[in-house]
Amino acid sequence: xxxKDLNDYELVYQVRESDDVAYSLIVKKYSHLVDMLARIYxxxxxxxxxxxxDLFQEGMVGILxxxxxxxxxxxxxxYASLCAKREMERLIKAHKRNKxxxxxxxxxxxxxxxxxxxxxxEDLIPSPFNLEKYYISECNYNKMIDFKYELDLDDSPIYExxxxxxxxxxxAILLDKNYKYIDNHLHKIRKKLLQFI
Numbered sequence: 001x002x003x004k005d006l007n008d009y010e011l012v013y014q015v016r017e018s019d020d021v022a023y024s025l026i027v028k029k030y031s032h033l034v035d036m037l038a039r040i041y042x043x044x045x046x047x048x049x050x051x052x053x054d055l056f057q058e059g060m061v062g063i064l065x066x067x068x069x070x071x072x073x074x075x076x077x078x079y080a081s082l083c084a085k086r087e088m089e090r091l092i093k094a095h096k097r098n099k100x101x102x103x104x105x106x107x108x109x110x111x112x113x114x115x116x117x118x119x120x121x122e123d124l125i126p127s128p129f130n131l132e133k134y135y136i137s138e139c140n141y142n143k144m145i146d147f148k149y150e151l152d153l154d155d156s157p158i159y160e161x162x163x164x165x166x167x168x169x170x171x172a173i174l175l176d177k178n179y180k181y182i183d184n185h186l187h188k189i190r191k192k193l194l195q196f197i
Contacts, residue, residue: 008076034059062087
């Protein structure tokens with residue numbers, strides 16, 4: 001079968017007959033429409049914290065729903081476009097609700113400074129360990145130092161570096177570990193530290 005000669009109506013029919021090639025062709029064809037719509041909606045809704053990938057994904061869900069529900073009373077393009085828009089608008093409406101306000105207004109700690117890409121916002125904020133060092137009593141500070149001996153061999157160097165003011169990124173580089181690994185261990189160490197003190 002030569003798929004290039006098939007129109008959208010025929011491709012939808014082939015998809016409903018479980019034709020994987022027709023499915024791939026129609027998804028590829030309409031991904032360009034979804035891309036264009038996602039960029040338009042993203043531009044109109046920058047201030048709510050929504051991302052292009054989320055809009056694109058919801059638009060593709062709309063295309064898949066259109067494949068299931070299409071009844072040939074209109075052009076498939078019109079119906080698919082309507083379904084993609086509907087899904088994106090539903091996502092935008094959900095993001096605008098008050099329960100998402102905190103997330104929508106949040107600023108990433110990995111945000112780089114305009115004048116220096118090497119410095120991220122996290123580097124400018126004092127770490128919890130440094131704050132504790134300044135605000136707790138001398139007795140608790142000594143406990144924090146002794147706490148290092150309570151940790152296993154993986155956590156001890158991470159704790160010591162953090163106590164000495166290194167950022168999570170710097171610790172990851174120094175210990176040749178990825179950022180997420182170090183971040184997870186720091187959260188675990190903080191919980192143990194609070195129990196220890």
